[in-house]
Amino acid sequence: MSLTPTMSVRELVVNWHVTEVCNYGCRYCYAKWDDGGSTQELIHDGAAIKALVEEVGRFFKPGNSGNPLWAGMHWTSLRLNLAGGEPLLYAEKALDVIRHARRLGLETSIISNGSRLTPALMQVLAPHLAILGLSLDSSEAKTNLDIGRVDRQLRTLSRPDWVDMIALGRQINPLLRLKINTVVNALNWQEDMSNLIGTLAPEKWKILRMLPKITDDLALSDAQFDTFVRRHAHLDHCVRVEDNADMTESYLMIDPYGRFFQNIPGEKGYRYSDSILDVGAARAFSQINVSATKFCSRYTGELADLKV
Template sequence: MVNDQIGGIHVLPPLVINWHITEACNYSCKFCYAKWQAERETRELIHNPARSRQLLEALYALFGPQAPDNPLSGRMAYRGVRLTLAGGEPFLYRRLCLDLINVARGIGFEISVITNASRLGIAEMRELAPNLSILGISVDSGNDHTNGAIGRKDGKGVALSLGDLRERIAAARSINPKINLKINTVVNAHNWQEDFSDAIGQLCPDRWKVLRVLPARTDALVITQAEFDAFVARHRAFRNIMSVEDNADMTQSYLMIDPHGRFFQNRVGRPGYDYSAPILEVGAAEAFKQIIFSPSGFVSRYPSVELPEVA
């Protein structure tokens, strides 16, 4: 069993729960998978702070380190629980999102966010950065034309430049020197031939997550295995920080919640998601039973998580 080691002490990483708080985004990426089917016309939970808090409390009561009925007990070991807020673009709802982070910290979660960073100015960063373990930023090209082709621009045709992004990251790091920076890149039909060396060199992430575009909803911008492999091989100089996720690696290996407070999973072999009932209606334990989550799949992405020996 491999764990992170600091000064000879084994350190388990946290369990990660990804809550996609909204499907709204100011960009329009053609491959965007942030679309969920609502069973009925319900507002996204983020707009109701009291119910958002209830959801987080229910999750922590089920998966927190002291949880008596943790369904993952005996299946994997971890230190604490990290809540990753994602979207859509979570900071479209700047105040709600920042308040939610304070609530989640109070409950006991570590926090990370996945954002396109376009709405994170210095004022937001001052409030956000001290609360974050990981700042995750999606960067799919260093080239303005390619960002346009992907759809990574707002309604006015504006995308964050690499220079702007560098400044925001520098601000986050100066406010919270312990913050970890993760860059997420979705490799797709428009960027698989791009050389990211300069962009990654400028941003200096602690981790660079390279994901093959996932046909979760649409086949837009899909690439072949050979094209994905070529992208990865071109960037082998970054292998120490790069973690590569092909489509199979993304199936059942994430613990994910949609904007309506349901667990969901990527379907196997066909586009779309499978959903649980809403967690606030049936309880977190019952909802969790309704989806498939693979501890071994999770571990393969976080190789320092411990799995018990199976007899």
């Protein structure tokens, strides 16, 4: 029997940031990647979409002992999460990714600012999703404007928009889980979002500290972040808190050009692997660092067991 503890999670999540493009202009945005000389994002190439999803599916398939993560953690399912930028700016292409992943047996989810979700799109999207993730940093119009969470016409979503959108998704897919992502920054740390979160009733509310990977704009102090977290501590049934250190080497991430990338501890910018489609997932993954322990710590409430 191995003496090395093996942690188990229900699912392994791979985040593919399919585009850098966004219709919002959040001042703290970290979705800025060095293109490495690539001519276009993979989302615009149907064959590349399928090839990447298939390669990721093979490499991260549960039970693949050739995956170095398997020695330290086990998972029973694989979920591909689409993020951006704003992935629904390319809604049909995002749907192609999701449908192909589902055909291969992967779970799927998406993180969106919600601005491009329509009833028609929700009808075709929601049945395929395990989780709908929505980015929401404030319920105040002025705060959203100051952050840059508005489009070029200075439009943002209102509370009724969010409530109606979420209700429709849950009606279409009763198994759909809702996750809200909130980036705490210098402009919203004093806000009380308890009422809004109570109304939306997400299964998970992820409270993230502004991560200064590209810019220090809207950075906040430890005390300010802790104040926001304490203000919402009574929502502990759904709250997950991630400070900057928690976000380093704890995510499996692919950039719009098909490379694994990772935060560099204490530095701005990212470390990149070679292209997954050029060298294969195994070789590309060997070029970055991911901590199984830190990955599992983000799912503390979902750990299945700890085997020795």
